[in-house]
Amino acid sequence: MGVTRAELPDPEDLARRWWRPVYGVALSLTGRAADAEDLTQEAFLRAFRALRTLRRADRVGPWLVKIVKNAARDRARRKRPRTLADAAERLPAGDDPEFEEATVEAWRRLPADERLVVWLKVVDGMTIRALADLLGTSKSSVDRTLRKGLARLRKEVARC
DSSP: OOOOGGGSOOHHHHHHHHHHHHHHHHHHHHSSHHHHHHHHHHHHHHHHHTGGGOOOGGGHHHHHHHHHHHHHHHHHHHHOOSSHHHHHHTSOOOSSHHHHHHHHHHHHHSOHHHHHHHIIIIISOOOHHHHHHHHTSOHHHHHHHHHHHHHHHHHHHHHO
16 A cells, blocks of 8 residues: 555655755766756656655655666667767767776766765765665665775776
8 A cells, every 4th residue: 555645745845855866866877967857857757647656655765766767767778879979979078088988988887776876975975874765775785885886986997
């Protein structure tokens, strides 16, 4: 059984409280601010339409993470590069193209869960506790995923 009608979060309050964390997840998945903004909007539209499927009011964060991940997956299926040139156009420009390319490739090789946790912790500055709450897991699990992701990223970048 889901959340009662009285327990359903108000959509405006939901967006106000969760916009930044959901945007952080979207940014970690897309790597680009404009794409993350679009994905965040899409995720909240989906969430508003699906509010009645929320099973527990205390699990809004993990529910929203699932929605944004699904929206990103759907979007990626629609936008897959068809050629190598299409894929190359998506890489960000930098001062040192070799290092930039190596870093982007290392980032892309990270498993999605590690990429998400590293991004939200390092770039967005979320605490381990906030990440655990958002992802619906334990602090030790988040810490382990963070350490694995950072170690893997260092190793990959050092190889290049």
